[in-house]
Amino acid sequence: MSNLEAQYRIEKEPYYREVNGEVGLFEAAYAARLPMMVKGPTGCGKSRFIEYMAWRLKRPLVSVACNEDMTASDLVGRFLLDKDGTKWQDGPLTTAARIGAICYLDEVVEARQDTTVVIHPLTDHRRSLPLDKKGELIHAHADFQLVISYNPGYQSAMKDLKQSTKQRFGALDFSYPDRETEIEIVAHESGVSADIAGKLVSIAERSRNLKGHGLDEGLSTRMLIYAGSLMKKGVDALSACSMALVRPMTDDPDMRDALDAAVGTFF
Ligand SMILES: Nc1ncnc2c1ncn2[C@@H]1O[C@H](COP(=O)(O)OP(=O)(O)OP(=O)(O)O)[C@@H](O)[C@H]1O
Ligand SMILES: [Mg+2]
Numbered sequence: 001m002s003n004l005e006a007q008y009r010i011e012k013e014p015y016y017r018e019v020n021g022e023v024g025l026f027e028a029a030y031a032a033r034l035p036m037m038v039k040g041p042t043g044c045g046k047s048r049f050i051e052y053m054a055w056r057l058k059r060p061l062v063s064v065a066c067n068e069d070m071t072a073s074d075l076v077g078r079f080l081l082d083k084d085g086t087k088w089q090d091g092p093l094t095t096a097a098r099i100g101a102i103c104y105l106d107e108v109v110e111a112r113q114d115t116t117v118v119i120h121p122l123t124d125h126r127r128s129l130p131l132d133k134k135g136e137l138i139h140a141h142a143d144f145q146l147v148i149s150y151n152p153g154y155q156s157a158m159k160d161l162k163q164s165t166k167q168r169f170g171a172l173d174f175s176y177p178d179r180e181t182e183i184e185i186v187a188h189e190s191g192v193s194a195d196i197a198g199k200l201v202s203i204a205e206r207s208r209n210l211k212g213h214g215l216d217e218g219l220s221t222r223m224l225i226y227a228g229s230l231m232k233k234g235v236d237a238l239s240a241c242s243m244a245l246v247r248p249m250t251d252d253p254d255m256r257d258a259l260d261a262a263v264g265t266f267f
Pocket of ligand 1: 151
């Protein structure tokens with residue numbers, strides 16, 4: 001194993017509870033080296049799932065958080081100036097293609113479209129990556145796979161992926177786990193009892209019904225884990241919920257009241 005590969009290797013099994021057959025589907029997609037898109041609201045387990053799958057498939061994982069200032073060079077690489085002159089430095093996408101990693105581009109819609117197109121030749125039969133500035137064409141390692149994440153609903157028409165990008169991927173839809181599974185996850189990750197986790201999940205269910213009625217999104221699994229973690233640190237339930245569930249979500253007084261009322265019903 002090369003040094004680089006070791007650096008991106010996931011040694012310890014990440015905790016992941018399967019929700020809807022996604023493990024087997026992803027394994028089949030990986031076997032076919034199909035580029036994949038994982039879609040779903042924030043905090044529902046997309047990143048954790050990819051970490052788990054990389055571990056399970058014994059592939060290194062190179063993750064990149066995308067943003068609108070990102071350029072193609074940030075993904076592909078650039079020449080850097082040092083005391084001995086200029087030296088080429090691979091970007092994370094290039095590294096992943098060379099070592100046969102799973103490359104996870106998080107929130108890829110945030111990147112500008114001219115950045116996104118650099119992934120095109122990697123995601124069709126070519127499986128190649130031109131390093132234009134360096135004058136090199138890389139052929140991706142046989143084990144390389146590209147995965148992107150996508151929060152449907154957040155993007156305006158201006159900021160959506162082009163069809164020519166979307167149609168290069170298979171997609172798996174993620175949503176919040178079913179009640180029993182979510183309770184188990186919240187209890188496991190925060191350390192609270194199943195009873196308390198159940199109450200947190202009930203609050204989340206209420207909030208998810210407010211989606212589209214004043215809330216853009218319901219409470220995520222991640223927030224429930226935060227609330228539980230605060231309780232485990234000795235914070236009383238009402239303060240923990242206020243701090244981790246209600247206050248971050250909204251500044252609208254009516255919405256706060258509605259969420260506070262949901263908290264008050266269970267704690
Ligand atoms: N199915 C699951 N199994 C285990 N843990 C989970 C699961 N779903 C959610 N979690 C927990 O929820 C937390 C948030 O999940 P994660 O970071 O994967 O969300 P995400 O979908 O990538 O969100 P974002 O779009 O904001 O990046 C994780 O740290 C993990 O503790
Ligand atoms: Mg994520």
